[in-house]
Amino acid sequence: MKREGAAWIFVAPALAALGLFFFLPVVAALVLSFTDFDIYSLADIRNLRFVGLDNYLTLLRTHLFWKALGNTLYFVVLGVPLSIALSLGAALLINSKLARFKGLFRTLYFAPVVTTLVAVAVIWRYLLHTKYGLINWGLGGFGIDPIDWLGDPHWAMPAIVIFAVWKNFGYNMIILLAGLQTIPDELYEAAKIDGAGRWAQFRHVTLPALAPVMLVVSILTMAGYFQLFAEPYVMTQGGPVESTVSVLYFMFEQGFKWWNLGFATSVAFVLFVILFAITLVQLKLSQRWSDP
Known part of the structure; x- marks a missing residue:
């Protein structure tokens, strides 16, 4: 008892x-989502009214919210697998026995993670410039016409995905690299004795051993990508034609542009429910795959 105390x-x-x-802030925000808290309530708290589920019902009837949710899902579905695949590839290369200057490449790959997002987003705006950007200049060397990366609704979100993957893959790389270094060499030696090639070793040794780490990486990456905000805010301001409006960008505009703070808070909790549900699905699927 003394130890417990x-x-x-x-x-x-x-x-x-x-x-x-x-x-306490989470509970206060949940209560706020059931009110019409706005700029008038900030001026005089007596203007605050309890509206029940009206904010949530209005949200479900708002076209822009569904557009933002679709854009966010597109970003997650495209960006998460690309980010994890690139992270795993980089981790495998660095962990390879043939790799030289491992410390240098580990630092170079991780450097984008620690750079200021707004600063590098501005740089990428110039890289993606239709006339003067280096990316279009490089594509021109292959005979490809310039692409209006940030001005074309079909290309704006893929451009943001490319930027986000480049910016964030180094974080997952470090986690996966740590996981790779915990796999005993004896497992690979046993696989070689059984006649397994590199692909078979990767499929039957590396991936099963990395499964718990991959689950953590996928949950963290998905949660981070669902919170897409800074990239479209700096690079496209939600355009063109609302093609890069994310759920968080929609929430930001409702809360701090139109001062519908109660309504904006309801957006946050709907996003939380979506994230929670998808995470549960991931956990269930991982348990099913891990069961013999």
């Missing part, structure tokens, strides 16, 4: 901080 004393400051700066 001492343990509670030690964790009490951390629990108090979590309650004050996380749980």
Whole structure:
């Protein structure tokens, strides 16, 4: 009992901080989503009214929300597999026994992660420029006509996906590299004795051993990509023709452009429910695949 009491004393400051700066704001935001809290309520709290589920019902009837959700899902479905595949490829290359200067390449690949997103987004705007961008200049060397990357509704979101994958793949690479280094060499030696080639070793040794790490990486990447905001905010401002409006960008405009704070809060909780549901599906699928 004394040990339990001492343990509670030690964790009490951390629990108090979590309650004050996380749980309390979340509960307050949930309550706020059932009100019409706006700029008039900021001026006088007596203007605040309880509206029940009206914010959520209005959200489901709002065309732009469904457009933003579709754009976000497109970004996630395209970006998450690309990011994980690129991260895994880079981790395999660095972990290879034939690779030289591993520390240098690990640093170079991870560098985009620690750079300021807004700064590199501005640089990418110039790289993607229709007339003067280096990317179109490089494509011109192969006889490909210039692409209006950020001005064409069909190309704007793929351009943001390319930028986001480049910006973030180094983080997953480090996690996957750590997972690769925990796989015993004896497993590969046994596979070689059984006549397994490189592809068979990757399929039957590397991937099963990395399964728990891949699950964590996929959940983290998916959660991060669902929170798409800064890239379209800096690069396209949600355009062209609302093709890059994400759920968070829609929430930001509702909350801080139109000051519909109660409505914007309901967007946040709908996004939370979607993320929670998809994460549960991922966990269920991973358990099914891991069962013999």
